[in-house]
Amino acid sequence: MRIAIRRAASAVAVLAAAAASSLVPLPARAADSTLVRTDAGWVRGETTDEGRQFLGIPYARQPVGDLRWKEPRPVKPWGGVRGAASFGNRCVQSASWDPGYENPSHTEDCLDLNVYAPAGRTAGPRPVMVWLHGGGLTAGAGEDIVPDTFARRTGTVVVTVNYRLGAMGFLAAAGLDGEASDGVSGNYGLLDQQAALRWVRANIGRFGGDAHRVTIAGESAGGRSVCTLLASPTARGLYGAGIVESGAYGDCAARERGPAVRDGAAFAKKAGCPDPATALACLRRKPAKDILAAQAGFDWGPVTGGAFLPVQPKEAYENGAAARVPVLNGANSDEGNLFAFARFDGAGAPLTAERYPGAVTEAYGPDLGGRVLKAYPLTEHASPTHAFGAATGDRMFACTALRMNTALAHRGPVYAYEFADRTSPPFASLRELDTDFDFGATHVNEVQYLFKHFGLASPLDKEQRALARQMEQYWGSFVRTGVPRADGGPGAPDQRTRPGQVLSLRTASEGGTGISTTVHDAHRCDLWDTVPAG
Known part of the structure; x- marks a missing residue:
């Protein structure tokens, strides 16, 4: 059973989020607490009654064009100051019954995150929570929660993350296996999450956070993401604790490589790309709306067998291969x-x-x-x-x-x-x-x-x-x-x-x-x- 409850076309669903903020010239003064320099450039957030917030910050190069179904790459630096007062685009997904999701999103330019930091100085950097949203790995966005009050009351910095969903985030295929660094495709959405965690490690100190005290957290598919990252060797060292809310469904099992690749071939055929020799190039030429239209009926989630996830999470827990960090589950x-x-x-x-x-x-x-x-x-x-x-x-x-x-x-x-x-x-x-x-x-x-x-x-x-x-x-x-x-x-x-x-x-x-x-x-x-x- 899918964990995201999605309505049919007649149900209520999400408006695509506002486009990424435009760049403005760098001001003479950089001491403003809403002006922060990241490793890719300056961003200007805003103050609220709860503290400071910085919205729609890109953490990886956008996976468009030839970068569709490629592992996330470092974001390109920008000049001047990037406005960070509005959410970035939601990743490709269908309409749903959630408030604000009345329309589907066909936007692939979506690898952004949001930072919420309490106002005021402390004796040292604040602990950090990185929230991974739910939605069955086919829906949702970092903006689905606003944790500003939580950040203020708990004295923490909270980061919420967008990551690729559905077929865009989890397509496995023989041709894509050859492009994957570990020979196993289908983990793009979870690799996006790891890229966001690397951004946090490199940048969160500039927002008052402690890069050495990071907790990954999520609910439903976000919780499943956490229990997967706990078992992923390539995520080791990017966090120090995990919170899993309603995320252990299916014993957090990933797809096996063989069935995932066979599903990928069936998906390509359904999407109008039946020839295995040309399927990948054909799929990369398809508009996002066609990819979205073809993804129903398939299981989208991480794939085991490569360096990202060598064994099933449950096996990693039981044999001692999972991260030895505190977990709230x-x-x-x-x-x-x-x-x-x-x-x-x-x-x-x-x-x-x-x-x-x-x-x-x-x-x-x-x-x-x-x-x-x-x-x-x-x-x-x-x-x-x-x-x-x-x-x-x-x-x-x-x-x-x-x-x-x-x-x-x-x-x-x-x-x-x-x-x-x-x-x-x-x-x-x-x-x-x-x-x-x-x-x-x-x-x-x-x-x-x-x-x-x-x-x-x-x-x-x-x-x-x-x-x-x-x-x-x-x-x-x-x-x-x-x-x-x-x-x-x-x-x-x-x-x-x-x-x-x-x-x-x-x-x-x-x-x-x-x-x-x-x-x-x-x-x-x-x-x-x-x-x-x-």
């Missing part, structure tokens, strides 16, 4: 409600009690389906859709997160959490829908407790705001020290010494944040640990 208690809603109620066909057994059997097959029906009886759930959603979320997110905790504990500290505020308001995309469906603590819902999601304030009540402040403290503490702590809250359990225990993030009326020892049982992981990850 978790999921939400009701992850699957979003996907079940999209499949049934959101499609105008709410799941009924009569149709529930058939839907489960269709999803899982007759043997596993029978076990699922016993584990998720309708009498224990608010509706058939919620029962289906519970099974979906447990298989895809809750149990894979717990398995990842166990695997990660072989190589260093791993702190486990579960976002369990079932009273949480639907995140911004869902609030625009005309529905009274109870999503609970569903996929993506925790993001609005940490940042302005899509730049919008979330309608949190008093208790939820208190939980949000506590979560800011846990996340901020982890970015600063590698250990998540919060005033008045328990320490997050380190899986090396407290395996299976989880920091349960809840509002006061739900009992408050505490330590849970029942998450494995609550999510029926005895069942899901015996079947392939969903």
Whole structure:
């Protein structure tokens, strides 16, 4: 199942972002805190009520023309001052139901990042968090969160990143293998992320950040990116900690090289380039909109087998080959409600009690389906859709997160959490829908407790705001020290010494944040640990 929930052509989707800011002459004074010199040239950001922000800074040469499906290259220096007061272009992607994404983007000139830094001086450089956005590796942009308040309250510098998506970011092909530095193509989007991290290492000190204290973080596909980078030898040394939010789905598995190349050939044929001898040149001549139109129906993600990702992430964790850095990893208690809603109620066909057994059997097959029906009886759930959603979320997110905790504990500290505020308001995309469906603590819902999601304030009540402040403290503490702590809250359990225990993030009326020892049982992981990850 795709992790990004995308509407059809009739659904709401994103306007292409404003073009990159034009260059202006270098002013006589360079002491302005919004004027910073990067290794490629000067940028001028702006001040806000929360601090300073620098938007749309290119971190690599734009992958257009002959650079389509090439590994990222250093950005070309510019003269004068580059304006950094507006976001850069979003990478190529379809329309979606997310606010501001009403139209598709066909723009390949998109390898930009955004820097948010608190105002004022400190005794030393500030720790840095680099956020990788979600969207199923086919959608989204760095601008999907605005972390300026988080940066101010936690005393950190936050960087958000655009990276290539879908076929533009993850096409594997025999011809492209020959161009890849490690002989394995299909990892352009993740290589973009590594290029952004190298930019951070070279430049973040000029924004007040500490290049030696960098935490990589992300939600959904962004979390999957983090768990992939943890296993990538070519990312080693670019970060010192990782945060994985709802990113362990599928056990963070990458595509194998052979099937990925075969999919690439099928994609080329679908895109109108069937001759293997000329397919690559043909694809590079295609307009971005044609590439986008052909990418539906294929699995887009990283490819294993080369220097970038020699083995599957789970294997790297278990054999000690993954980075030995602290990790904060978790999921939400009701992850699957979003996907079940999209499949049934959101499609105008709410799941009924009569149709529930058939839907489960269709999803899982007759043997596993029978076990699922016993584990998720309708009498224990608010509706058939919620029962289906519970099974979906447990298989895809809750149990894979717990398995990842166990695997990660072989190589260093791993702190486990579960976002369990079932009273949480639907995140911004869902609030625009005309529905009274109870999503609970569903996929993506925790993001609005940490940042302005899509730049919008979330309608949190008093208790939820208190939980949000506590979560800011846990996340901020982890970015600063590698250990998540919060005033008045328990320490997050380190899986090396407290395996299976989880920091349960809840509002006061739900009992408050505490330590849970029942998450494995609550999510029926005895069942899901015996079947392939969903």
